[in-house]
Amino acid sequence: MAYSGDPILAEELLFRPAHSIIDQSLNSRLGATTTNGDGFGIGWYSDGAEPALFKSVDPAWNDPNLREIAGRISTPLLFAHIRASTGTPVQRSNCHPFRHGRWLWMHNGAIRGFHQIKRDLLMAVDPSLFADIEGSTDSETLFFLALTFGLADDPFTAVARAIGLVEHVGHDHGIEYPMQGTVATTDGESVWAFRYSSEGQSRSLFFSTNVTALRVLHPDVEMLRTMGEETRLVVSEPLGDLPGAWNEVPESSAGVVRPGTDEIRPFQPIRP
């Protein structure tokens, strides 16, 4: 889940919604697994500094520290992730979001056959970045490939090249559909989101409707009146059932949420 908008208490996002991400950790409806109990993480920005991280290997639904600090964190940009391991160890360094400098990165999905192609992918990471890889997941490897391909300058292109490399290397090893999943990344000002899979059947991804439009639809919903104009949520599963509030990101698409006009566009990997 990614939130961008007026500063908000993290608990408003993490615990208040009917089908919040904490609820999803126990009862996911759309995810690949019902239970996402292999750790969690949140990352948030404040005061122009580098983002802070709170990550744990405990299931999110029962972590008392998360509840404590969620009531004390006010932030205009929050990333939150719940993990269901696809094979790599349950350890903090494998929990999302991953951080590098000002950037955060989350991935919901998997690189298939990662064990086979891990070495080739890691060799493609810029040597000056290599030693900053802390964990052992496919998701963090994808992040460092995107950093290598210029994430800080042009996220759309960098992620297209990173996924293009994954498909190229995967196909070389006989993996038919190497890439699956959705990705969200941010520099603290804009949020980029990607939905793509080699087989064209990607994990779900939704964004929330513009608040001004939602107010017209639902003039009686109190919460919408106090919500800032720039509020935008990008989520794997809708957090509630308000009609018109959630829009699916189409297959093979990417978008950006930023101050001013947001944008959504087709996405295709760029092969090396």
Next chain:
Amino acid sequence: MAYSGDPILAEELLFRPAHSIIDQSLNSRLGATTTNGDGFGIGWYSDGAEPALFKSVDPAWNDPNLREIAGRISTPLLFAHIRASTGTPVQRSNCHPFRHGRWLWMHNGAIRGFHQIKRDLLMAVDPSLFADIEGSTDSETLFFLALTFGLADDPFTAVARAIGLVEHVGHDHGIEYPMQGTVATTDGESVWAFRYSSEGQSRSLFFSTNVTALRVLHPDVEMLRTMGEETRLVVSEPLGDLPGAWNEVPESSAGVVRPGTDEIRPFQPIRP
């Protein structure tokens, strides 16, 4: 899950069955919750000594140490439990099975309104036992009440008196149905199991069919040929789909598995 029979590797019980207790930790079909990810525990006997315990607050499905040691533990009597907390903290001292001397104790269920009646119940525990209580659960309190009422001498009566006290104290506090759940306890030789709830709608409990009878039913099932005559499993959910293999324990019943003839009988709490 309770196993009694010929010595067996713990992994044969914990990981091999199609719907093993480890699988149930992620995908319970009959339990009150789908996910039982708030810790787990196993207790086992060998060499006539006091039982050993391995308990952890991590979800059972992903604990590498459990997989390692399950392949090294050979035992004629194993208790295994997966926890879904009903409110008390996720900490090792709250994981089942609980141990006192030679006795192990597991509870699947809850004492309703426990927060209100906890003090009265703890006051009823024998003062010489009181300080041995390590955690903060309703289930461990019930164990110590049973110990107070003579578990070591007559388990059927002791548990009936313990549950009777819970109902008595609960009713005094206006709790309509104080007791819910199934209990298994053992001294290392016999296993006693109880299914009872104040409202007469108890959590599920099954026992496995006598091996000799099963062989007649399924002459082709290889595994049954090598299994000892005395093998008996008591479980909250059947571990597989073999027709005739699993029998539900009736409402308000208790039973004992022991060398020689097992027994099942009606169960009613004994009020103080």
Next chain:
Amino acid sequence: MAYSGDPILAEELLFRPAHSIIDQSLNSRLGATTTNGDGFGIGWYSDGAEPALFKSVDPAWNDPNLREIAGRISTPLLFAHIRASTGTPVQRSNCHPFRHGRWLWMHNGAIRGFHQIKRDLLMAVDPSLFADIEGSTDSETLFFLALTFGLADDPFTAVARAIGLVEHVGHDHGIEYPMQGTVATTDGESVWAFRYSSEGQSRSLFFSTNVTALRVLHPDVEMLRTMGEETRLVVSEPLGDLPGAWNEVPESSAGVVRPGTDEIRPFQPIRP
């Protein structure tokens, strides 16, 4: 460690000082043990709300989440504690500070023979408070006794009666020196500290010198110029070596740090 003064980032207190509490977790000079690696906790106030807690069973020196959030917490009143267990389990519910409503409580020391007298002490806790006890330590029991004896109204008297009861019950059980240690407690506005042991050889306790006086002593120390007038630290061990900065609390004494004039006075338990 207790800090009271102008709002400050927690990391300034936890990580910056040469002999910070985090350093003490590995290298305590004055404590009963060199290593305090059995968990830690911090509690802090902001915005007039109830205090927040961040507690963990990991050693403080290596907890990445503590480092992350310490840089984001700005508070005028911080409690921090590192634990060396005296026998009770290493679990979050046994980590200090303990909280009840607006109150925080930390104890450095032990109730001797606690296993023997635990039941009698718990019986003396007000029944309406009893079920709020979450862990199993002597220190939390002492907190709830103080709450029972009116901590919210008169902390000096309430703690004197709590310790008096501990000594009374302990002597009844043949324990010569039941009480050992220092205590700090706060309602978010004032901080009370106690140094007392039955044998008159208590764990160490220090308070920092008034900032105005320190500035006269050390006109060149930059940090003192920016520090607020009301800054006061109460610690088990001095955080640095600045001459004149630290004053030992005398044996059998208690004090209060509050807006306006602080105070220190003799302390004696009040027997029941």
Next chain:
Amino acid sequence: MAYSGDPILAEELLFRPAHSIIDQSLNSRLGATTTNGDGFGIGWYSDGAEPALFKSVDPAWNDPNLREIAGRISTPLLFAHIRASTGTPVQRSNCHPFRHGRWLWMHNGAIRGFHQIKRDLLMAVDPSLFADIEGSTDSETLFFLALTFGLADDPFTAVARAIGLVEHVGHDHGIEYPMQGTVATTDGESVWAFRYSSEGQSRSLFFSTNVTALRVLHPDVEMLRTMGEETRLVVSEPLGDLPGAWNEVPESSAGVVRPGTDEIRPFQPIRP
């Protein structure tokens, strides 16, 4: 600590000796740090199978599961390690011993400047082994280099080539003394131990005196009479003070403990 000899209960080695490895986790005398609280691990053999591992990020001194299983593990060959991190995360995959097939590996020390040279060292690991690396430590990297250079065929040469590569790559990056530490490795039958550092000032390493010789020295020591002839311990610190029982491995040496005659010989890295 490495034990080879008659089958013994793990608790006899881990908890009984006056200065056992568990005691060393809190109070190391000879180690680089007093406290080794960043996790621990044991690995052991039985029945000709691959070794089992029990590893945890908790401090060894306070892990209840370790105490439980140590009383149930009987083994002729045990490795035990307590960790003080030199910078890499405290996570199970970074705890020693590391395992690959039948082999176990422990390292007490560090590769200096590992962050700088990690990529070059990992590139030298055999591609077929690369994806089996689970953690992020220098010690595991050294293990996989030794496997690459033929550990299974000739441990002395393989380790010499692995350390030689570390020195070669380190010197290329301007690191004066890249290698520090002692290494123990086993295939379940023999135990090889190495003491070497680039600067010639290696961490301590001791081996126990032949039992037959010890009996002559100490005819009255009961324990020696029951101990098997083939018993040999290799440790970073002596486990007790029995005169004549412990012998320091000389600088730049390597040895092997095996059925029949043990051996110790000079050790020099082999540069690529």
